[in-house]
Amino acid sequence: MKPCVAVTRRLPEVVETELAQDFDVRLNSPDITFEPSRLAALLYEADGILCTVTDRFDGSMLSAGSLRTKILANFGVGYDNIETEAARAAGLVVTNTPDVLTEDTADLAVALMLAVARRVGEGERMVRSGEWHGWGPTQLLGTRVHGKTLGIVGLGRIGHAVARRAAVGFHMRILCHTRHPPDRETLDSLGAEYCADLDDLLARSDFVSVHTPATPETRHLIDSRRFATMRQSAFLINTARGDIVDERALIEALSTRQISGAGLDVYEQEPSIARGLLELDNVVLLPHLGSATVQSRVAMGRRATENLRAFFAGRPPPDLIT
Numbered sequence: 001m002k003p004c005v006a007v008t009r010r011l012p013e014v015v016e017t018e019l020a021q022d023f024d025v026r027l028n029s030p031d032i033t034f035e036p037s038r039l040a041a042l043l044y045e046a047d048g049i050l051c052t053v054t055d056r057f058d059g060s061m062l063s064a065g066s067l068r069t070k071i072l073a074n075f076g077v078g079y080d081n082i083e084t085e086a087a088r089a090a091g092l093v094v095t096n097t098p099d100v101l102t103e104d105t106a107d108l109a110v111a112l113m114l115a116v117a118r119r120v121g122e123g124e125r126m127v128r129s130g131e132w133h134g135w136g137p138t139q140l141l142g143t144r145v146h147g148k149t150l151g152i153v154g155l156g157r158i159g160h161a162v163a164r165r166a167a168v169g170f171h172m173r174i175l176c177h178t179r180h181p182p183d184r185e186t187l188d189s190l191g192a193e194y195c196a197d198l199d200d201l202l203a204r205s206d207f208v209s210v211h212t213p214a215t216p217e218t219r220h221l222i223d224s225r226r227f228a229t230m231r232q233s234a235f236l237i238n239t240a241r242g243d244i245v246d247e248r249a250l251i252e253a254l255s256t257r258q259i260s261g262a263g264l265d266v267y268e269q270e271p272s273i274a275r276g277l278l279e280l281d282n283v284v285l286l287p288h289l290g291s292a293t294v295q296s297r298v299a300m301g302r303r304a305t306e307n308l309r310a311f312f313a314g315r316p317p318p319d320l321i322t
């Protein structure tokens with residue numbers, strides 16, 4: 001008998017086909033986001049669950065007892081949607097899908113950096129609204145990206161890939177802040193400087209790009225005090241997780257021009273976007289597109305499948321979190 005695997009969202013067709021070869025799959029073809037009660041029920045119905053960022057598995061669901069599910073194979077590198085301690089305590093294995101989305105997510109961070117500095121969103125809105133009446137020498141003047149200083153908060157795989165693009169492609173000076181200082185070789189390969197103090201990085205950066213995981217320690221890491229340490233000319237980019245940035249403080253900083261602008265792919269209460277953000281022109285807003293390429297999403301699906309295959313074959317899953 002094949003293990004029963006519930007797939008909480010519609011995945012690229014090739015991934016669903018491959019999953020069906022090894023598992024008795026329960027697909028979500030209409031792709032409607034499951035309510036918490038449906039997710040809780042799945043824990044009693046399936047041996048494994050292939051879940052995504054839109055599925056929150058919290059402690060109360062996971063500690064309910066006598067669960068059938070033995071593995072949560074998360075489709076994504078971030079797994080803050082799962083209370084991993086509770087999963088571990090309940091005897092569930094949790095896996096993620098690192099590496100395969102690094103380059104595409106880094107591309108999107110760079111896209112946001114360029115878009116906000118060069119006022120791409122404002123320009124597009126002007127053209128679409130019929131408000132563009134011809135070229136002008138002072139029209140929509142932006143800020144040069146080339147040669148500026150980029151502060152990377154969290155120099156993991158994605159932070160590193162952003163730093164590489166910025167250093168090589170835009171001759172940017174790279175500052176980085178991480179919990180554990182990177183090794184000399186990593187810093188040298190990027191020509192980067194390590195800032196032990198995040199405030200120091202914020203005070204010296206023209207662009208700040210956030211790449212830490214969302215944990216209780218990083219919640220509201222960038223708050224009103226930290227916005228006050230940033231340059232007025234600076235831009236904040238967030239492709240990591242919404243709750244790393246205090247969104248209320250961000251809206252205040254943007255509307256009072258305490259900082260110049262922001263490029264966001266993630267939000268505190270996805271999919272709802274604070275009205276304050278929608279009303280501002282100096283922020284570029286994307287709908288969590290970081291890994292949204294065919295290539296990444298197929299690779300993420302295959303990686304999650306591989307984790308499930310390994311687990312049910314009695315092997316350690318390659319991307320074991322807990």
Ligand code: 8YV
Nearest residue numbers: 052053075076077078290291
């Ligand atoms: C995914 C992401 O699209 O991998 C992550 O952590 O944020 C995104 O790239 C999302 O997590 C899918 O579950």
